[in-house]
Amino acid sequence: MADNENIVKLVRGVEGLVTLSHVFVRINQLIDDPDSSMADVAKAVSQDPSFTVRLLRVANSSFYGLSSSIDTVDKAVSVIGTGRIRSLALSMSVASSFAGLPNDLVAMDNFWRHSLYCAVIARILARKTGKCDPEAVFTAGLLHDIGELVIFNRLPEQAKEALLRVLDSVDDLPIFEAERQVLGFDHAQVGAELVRQWNLPPLLMECIGHHHSIGEALDYPHEVALVHIANIFAQMAEIDTLDPEDVSAIDLRAWVMFGMGADLDIIEDVVREAQEEIVELEKLFIDNAPEKSAAN
Amino acid sequence: MRPKNLRPINTSMAIPTIPRPPLVLPGFEHVRRNWNQTYESYAARLLPGEYYVTIHDEGVYTTLGSCISACIRDRVSGVGGMNHFMLPASADADGWKSTSLSAATRYGNFAMEHLINVILKNGGQRQNLEVKLFGGGRILANMTDIGMRNITFARDYLATEGLRVTAEDVGDIYPRMVVYFPATGKVRVKRLRSLHNNVIVEEETRYLSAIESKPVGGDIELF
Numbered sequence: 086m087a088d089n090e091n092i093v094k095l096v097r098g099v100e101g102l103v104t105l106s107h108v109f110v111r112i113n114q115l116i117d118d119p120d121s122s123m124a125d126v127a128k129a130v131s132q133d134p135s136f137t138v139r140l141l142r143v144a145n146s147s148f149y150g151l152s153s154s155i156d157t158v159d160k161a162v163s164v165i166g167t168g169r170i171r172s173l174a175l176s177m178s179v180a181s182s183f184a185g186l187p188n189d190l191v192a193m194d195n196f197w198r199h200s201l202y203c204a205v206i207a208r209i210l211a212r213k214t215g216k217c218d219p220e221a222v223f224t225a226g227l228l229h230d231i232g233e234l235v236i237f238n239r240l241p242e243q244a245k246e247a248l249l250r251v252l253d254s255v256d257d258l259p260i261f262e263a264e265r266q267v268l269g270f271d272h273a274q275v276g277a278e279l280v281r282q283w284n285l286p287p288l289l290m291e292c293i294g295h296h297h298s299i300g301e302a303l304d305y306p307h308e309v310a311l312v313h314i315a316n317i318f319a320q321m322a323e324i325d326t327l328d329p330e331d332v333s334a335i336d337l338r339a340w341v342m343f344g345m346g347a348d349l350d351i352i353e354d355v356v357r358e359a360q361e362e363i364v365e366l367e368k369l370f371i372d373n374a375p376e377k378s379a380a381n
Numbered sequence: 382m383r384p385k386n387l388r389p390i391n392t393s394m395a396i397p398t399i400p401r402p403p404l405v406l407p408g409f410e411h412v413r414r415n416w417n418q419t420y421e422s423y424a425a426r427l428l429p430g431e432y433y434v435t436i437h438d439e440g441v442y443t444t445l446g447s448c449i450s451a452c453i454r455d456r457v458s459g460v461g462g463m464n465h466f467m468l469p470a471s472a473d474a475d476g477w478k479s480t481s482l483s484a485a486t487r488y489g490n491f492a493m494e495h496l497i498n499v500i501l502k503n504g505g506q507r508q509n510l511e512v513k514l515f516g517g518g519r520i521l522a523n524m525t526d527i528g529m530r531n532i533t534f535a536r537d538y539l540a541t542e543g544l545r546v547t548a549e550d551v552g553d554i555y556p557r558m559v560v561y562f563p564a565t566g567k568v569r570v571k572r573l574r575s576l577h578n579n580v581i582v583e584e585e586t587r588y589l590s591a592i593e594s595k596p597v598g599g600d601i602e603l604f
Binding site for chain 1: 417418419420424426440442444555558560571572573574575576577578579580581
């Protein structure tokens, strides 16, 4: 398919500009290696002092709400668990990984704030519904729009044209539709391709690739639906509204999947909780992102 | 060969009927209008520095960063419209302050007067006018609050003219999309995501440098 080829080529073009942190890659390898132990993971973490400091900060923050204090990497790895450490390492390094992809269209702090809102809300919803792994959807939420950064960096003229179309439309044209009109593909597809080339878990690929097309999810329909809802709630948190009319519509199939309706009480609870958490989480997950590389 | 006589039938079935746009008042032919499915109506798209008045049931819409839009209508006859402007910002710096401040104000006066005069010229009555005010957001944290300057100007102007503001959504940190229907006075204001900040700022900056490079004085048409 021609579109697909274009997407693959586009993502190949950023190879070398976006690199996952060394510590994440190492942790990832160790966890997949049946012969490795928790101690090996802890050792890999310890070799990156700045990551170690940030990991301990997150471990002791309200993010996990752990009662005992975590003062060593060994303890962090055993209490949090290697699976969650892997998600965490990816989440903590993703913002700085994209420093090599600056753009003039959106300020990085604004971009990551939306992503982080989506992550936090996906996590809250996962806990409420009990159907998805909260840590996995947190990471998926944080990464859901990364294709946007590739498009903004590689195809700035077309990306701007898409943004202008959204502003020109009274009919609430969503950005992914505008991208399809201008480019023939959208940021969800680009993000999924990036994650595929990085060999990240299929759950992430599906959530990123289908957060605007939940009907096409194959193996992780619940996670995809959750990130879809979280993305819209994130828009509400961002512009500080509780009125669903103010943002893009939520695909009703997403609610059905969790046996819920678009209940206004749920919206209020979740949006308010996310708004309370965001300030601290920005420090934990985004602060190290080099904002200077953003437009200005 | 395909029978040619079938084509007209096919076309009429495929394309939903969109009515013709209502007649445009003289002077507004350049404003782009398009059909909007949501409102089943035409709507005129204003760019910074433009304004639009209509006597028909159609919409006017725009996106605002730190710019401001006054929506004004005669609530009896329904004639009305919208402007979109900001004050030239060169004022605050130095000894020229008083001069450039009055120049800036003069620019704002033009923007308001044009809108009101065209409404009155098309049958609006001053005592029937109702005003709604939108915009003036502070969408870049590191900028001086030029949005507030625009809000203050518009409020002062309207107070001086004795025109009542019946609704407003101004200030704060969000860009906005405003859709206004002068015939009914109905308005929809939507906050826009920060994803759109830079594009809006760029558009407004281009407009600002255009108005600042033009001499202000006499009867120069600033729109």
